[in-house]
Structures are given as C-alpha cells and as structure tokens.
Amino acid sequence: MTISRRRFLGLTAGVGTAATGCSTATPTSTGQLLPSRITLPRPFTVPLPPMPVLRPSSASGGRDVFDLVQRPATLEVLPGVRTDLLTYGGTFPGPLLETRSGRPAVVRHRNALEVPVSVHLHGGHTPSTSDGYPTDLVSPGESRDYTYPMRQRAAMLWYHDHRMDFTGEQVYRGLLGVHLVRDDEEDALPLPHSDREVVLAIVDRSFDEHGQLHYPSADAGAGEHAHHHAESPGIDDAHIEGVLGDVMLVNGAAWPVMEVDATRYRLRLLNGCSSRRLDLALDPPPPAGAMFTQIGSDGGLLTTPVAHKHLVMAQAERFDVLVDFSKYPVGTQVTLRNRFGSGPMGAVMRFVVARRASDDDSAPADQLPHRLSEIEPLDTTSARVREWSFTRGKVHGRPGWVINGEPFDPEEMAATVPLGKTEIWRFRTDLHHPVHVHLDPFQVIRRGTSQGPGPFDHGWKDTVDVRPAEHVDIAVRFTDYKGRYVIHCHNLEHEDRMMMAAFATT
Numbered sequence: 001m002t003i004s005r006r007r008f009l010g011l012t013a014g015v016g017t018a019a020t021g022c023s024t025a026t027p028t029s030t031g032q033l034l035p036s037r038i039t040l041p042r043p044f045t046v047p048l049p050p051m052p053v054l055r056p057s058s059a060s061g062g063r064d065v066f067d068l069v070q071r072p073a074t075l076e077v078l079p080g081v082r083t084d085l086l087t088y089g090g091t092f093p094g095p096l097l098e099t100r101s102g103r104p105a106v107v108r109h110r111n112a113l114e115v116p117v118s119v120h121l122h123g124g125h126t127p128s129t130s131d132g133y134p135t136d137l138v139s140p141g142e143s144r145d146y147t148y149p150m151r152q153r154a155a156m157l158w159y160h161d162h163r164m165d166f167t168g169e170q171v172y173r174g175l176l177g178v179h180l181v182r183d184d185e186e187d188a189l190p191l192p193h194s195d196r197e198v199v200l201a202i203v204d205r206s207f208d209e210h211g212q213l214h215y216p217s218a219d220a221g222a223g224e225h226a227h228h229h230a231e232s233p234g235i236d237d238a239h240i241e242g243v244l245g246d247v248m249l250v251n252g253a254a255w256p257v258m259e260v261d262a263t264r265y266r267l268r269l270l271n272g273c274s275s276r277r278l279d280l281a282l283d284p285p286p287p288a289g290a291m292f293t294q295i296g297s298d299g300g301l302l303t304t305p306v307a308h309k310h311l312v313m314a315q316a317e318r319f320d321v322l323v324d325f326s327k328y329p330v331g332t333q334v335t336l337r338n339r340f341g342s343g344p345m346g347a348v349m350r351f352v353v354a355r356r357a358s359d360d361d362s363a364p365a366d367q368l369p370h371r372l373s374e375i376e377p378l379d380t381t382s383a384r385v386r387e388w389s390f391t392r393g394k395v396h397g398r399p400g401w402v403i404n405g406e407p408f409d410p411e412e413m414a415a416t417v418p419l420g421k422t423e424i425w426r427f428r429t430d431l432h433h434p435v436h437v438h439l440d441p442f443q444v445i446r447r448g449t450s451q452g453p454g455p456f457d458h459g460w461k462d463t464v465d466v467r468p469a470e471h472v473d474i475a476v477r478f479t480d481y482k483g484r485y486v487i488h489c490h491n492l493e494h495e496d497r498m499m500m501a502a503f504a505t506t
C-alpha cells in the first residue's frame with residue numbers, strides 16, 4: 001500500500017495532535033473512531049429514502065405556521081434493526097421545511113421528549129429570542145413558537161438541537177433536519193427541480209450490539225438508550241476530540257443507492273456529522289465536463305458557477321452543486337466517495353444511471369447565466385479586527401476546549417458588536433475547528449498565508465473550515481436584531497466541552 005502525498009501531509013497533522021497528548025483517529029478530522037458492535041449492512045443495497053416534507057398547518061395571516069413535535073421514536077435505520085431516536089416529528093432526519101424569503105414562518109415546537117431542548121435554525125437570520133440560545137430551553141412538556149422573519153435570500157438551512165452541554169448527544173440521537181428557503185431569483189434560474197433537486201443530509205453514526213446509537217456521554221451508561229438522559233454534561237473525557245462513527249448515513253439510510261436519469265441533478269449537500277470532515281468525489285469521474293458545478297454555499301447562490309474536482313466539507317457546511325449524469329452511459333454505477341475516509345467510510349452512497357431522460361428543462365452547467373446572483377462585497381477598509389483563538393484548554397479543571405483562553409459562559413458577553421458595522425474576525429486554531437457564527441453570514445477574505453479565500457470558501461458562508469494551526473479572516477456585518485448570540489466550534493463535542501463564546505449585538 002502506498003501513501004499518497006495528500007495522505008502523508010494529513011498524517012503529519014495527526015502526529016502534531018498526538019504530540020499534545022491526545023489521540024486522533026484520522027488526520028483529516030479531529031475525533032476518535034467509535035467502532036460499531038453490530039453487523040453492518042452491505043453498502044448500496046438500501047434505496048435513498050425520500051425526505052419527508054412538513055407542510056404548514058396554517059398559511060393565513062401572511063405567515064406559515066409549522067407544527068413539530070419532538071418525541072422519541074424507534075425506527076429502522078439499519079435494515080432489520082430497531083434503533084431508539086430523539087426525533088423531530090417521528091422521522092430521522094426531521095422533516096424538510098420549505099419557506100419563502102420575506103414571508104415569516106413560525107415553527108411551533110412541542111417538547112414530548114424527556115430532555116430539555118433548544119432549537120437553532122442554522123443559517124437563519126433570526127431574532128435572538130428565536131435563535132436557540134443554549135440556555136434558552138424548552139422543558140419537557142412545554143411548547144415554544146420559534147419565529148423566523150425569513151428576511152434572507154434563498155438558501156439551504158438546517159435546524160438542530162443546541163441545548164447547553166448536550167448538543168452533541170442530542171443531535172447524534174436524531175435532532176436535526178433541513179430547511180430550504182426559496183425566492184424568486186432562484187426560481188427564475190434554469191436549474192434542475194422537482195425530483196431532480198435532491199437534499200442529501202450526510203451524518204456518521206455508530207451502533208452498539210443492541211442496535212442503539214453508541215454515544216459515550218460523560219454520564220456512563222445513561223447515554224446508551226435514547227429515552228434515558230444523561231445528567232452529567234457532554235461527552236466523556238476519553239472522547240473530547242470528537243466522535244467519528246463508522247456508518248455513513250444519508251437521509252437516515254446507510255450507504256444508500258439512488259437511481260437517476262441520465263441528465264442533470266441539483267444536489268443540496270449537508271455535512272451533518274459531529275466531528276467528521278468529508279472530501280467528496282464521484283467515482284468514476286464524468287468522462288467530460290466538471291464533476292461538481294457549485295452554484296451555492298451556506299448562504300445561497302454564488303455570483304458565478306464554480307467547477308470542482310472534489311468538495312471538502314467541514315461539519316455544518318452546505319454545498320449546492322449540479323451533477324450531470326448525462327455524461328455517463330446508461331447503466332453506470334457512480335459512487336459518491338469520501339476521500340478522507342478509508343474502508344466503508346470511504347464511500348457515502350451510490351447513484352445508478354438507470355435510464356435516458358425524456359425531458360429536461362434545466363440548462364447545462366456551461367449554459368447557465370454567467371451571473372447567478374449578486375453578492376455585495378463587504379467593505380473592510382475601516383473595519384475593526386477581532387481575534388478569536390480556538391484551542392485546547394482547561395474547563396473548570398477538566399480537559400476541554402476554549403476560545404481566547406475562556407470556556408463558554410452564557411452570561412458573559414465576549415464581544416459587543418454594533419449592528420451595521422463590518423468587522424474583520426480572525427480565527428486561529430490549534431486543530432481542526434469548523435467555526436460557526438450565528439445571526440448573519442460572512443465572507444471569507446483570506447485563508448492562511450494565501451491572499452484570498454480557499455477553493456471551498458465561495459459566497460456567503462456561516463461556517464468556515466479552519467484547519468490545524470491556520471488562521472482565516474472573515475468579514476462580517478450584523479444586521480436587524482439586537483440581542484445575544486453565539487460563535488462556536490461546530491465539532492459538537494468541542495462545543496459541549498465549552499468551545500463557544502457569546503456576543504451581543506447593539
């Protein structure tokens with residue numbers, strides 16, 4: 001076996017991690033592999049499940065109201081195996097919500113779980129009171145209306161739990177879903193739609209010998225069953241690097257397979273993993289043309305399409321890409337690979353080019369309008385610079401993760417930022433830390449020593465993949481809502497071990 005140069009460089013990063021006294025399972029993610037203790041299914045045998053869609057229960061008064069009950073459910077995630085989950089509405093992942101830009105939406109969450117919850121709409125431009133502050137909890141038996149003005153452009157958002165100290169475990173056990181915002185600008189583009197627009201929510205998980213999700217919570221034993229909740233905060237000390245599963249799930253199915261027509265598709269990709277970074281590529285690559293044509297990122301459409309030979313996705317990032325299956329002969333099996341993974345984790349799912357397409361009203365990637373959308377470049381000429389340093393650190397005497405040397409204190413504002421003023425925020429890291437900022441998207445200005453953003457930093461972002469010992473500068477401008485928000489690492493085990501900071505907008 002040969003070690004490629006890329007892999008070798010990655011291993012070097014892993015050695016750096018080991019030198020600090022903790023282990024890392026892969027050089028491309030910070031985390032430890034949790035082996036499953038159950039026989040795993042053969043890949044590419046289960047069809048990609050259709051994403052359940054939640055319709056508004058009311059659409060009067062100029063707003064859409066959605067009702068969602070958070071409740072335990074026992075579902076067949078692996079064929080023939082029953083797994084206890086915490087769910088939004090009884091499905092895993094939760095149902096797809098679709099709303100319109102400019103039209104307010106209310107999501108009425110009823111908590112029928114035995115644990116407190118807090119719902120964050122990731123990528124939402126949301127007033128503080130509905131943003132899912134980690135200590136703003138909805139207790140068991142309670143309901144809460146989360147109000148989203150939707151004063152934002154079309155984009156792929158996702159919603160997930162954000163409970164203080166327990167986000168990693170509660171998301172792992174099922175509390176995540178996708179929320180698409182639509183607008184007229186996007187509707188006017190000749191993009192693949194209907195059955196040819198496919199949401200792919202990718203997560204990694206591990207299963208114990210009983211088929212339950214295996215999550216090493218600090219409260220030993222309590223975490224093995226979804227209904228029995230842990231009392232001690234967060235992940236156990238042995239897994240603070242993060243949790244890497246050994247089963248790849250797409251829309252809740254393990255290594256699924258999807259039949260496609262030999263034509264263009266729009267894939268809306270989410271890396272919903274807690275700790276695992278992905279490097280996606282099609283195998284075989286298309287004989288001609290781009291592998292992926294990126295048209296959007298976290299915060300919606302790019303200005304112009306970008307061709308990629310692969311896609312590096314940190315946790316919580318979204319990519320909106322076109323894939324042209326007409327380049328493949330009918331009958332071709334096209335595997336979506338994860339080049340950061342090995343063995344079974346080197347694959348995500350498979351497409352089978354099943355038939356010629358009889359109809360397609362979408363434009364080929366090279367005939368899309370050159371301007372997909374407009375993005376106003378944020379002007380940083382007189383911007384204040386704020387540094388945020390993401391490192392290992394002591395949290396109340398225990399090992400954990402800190403920002404600027406401090407563990408998260410929900411009552412302590414680490415920054416006060418005036419609305420409407422563009423700032424430069426500089427993120428520095430020791431290891432891999434995907435950094436997420438609430439309230440407004442940002443623009444990556446430069447990455448490391450390069451003079452510009454990296455190849456996967458296009459457009460409006462709300463999460464940026466900051467790699468070991470790197471610094472990334474972003475331009476950010478908060479608008480509309482005064483209140484308290486958070487910035488945090490989206491490795492959820494790091495977040496629960498206090499790699500989060502509060503800021504106030506004024």
Ligand SMILES: [Cu+2]
Pocket residue numbers: 390401432433434489490491494495499
């Ligand atoms: Cu981190």
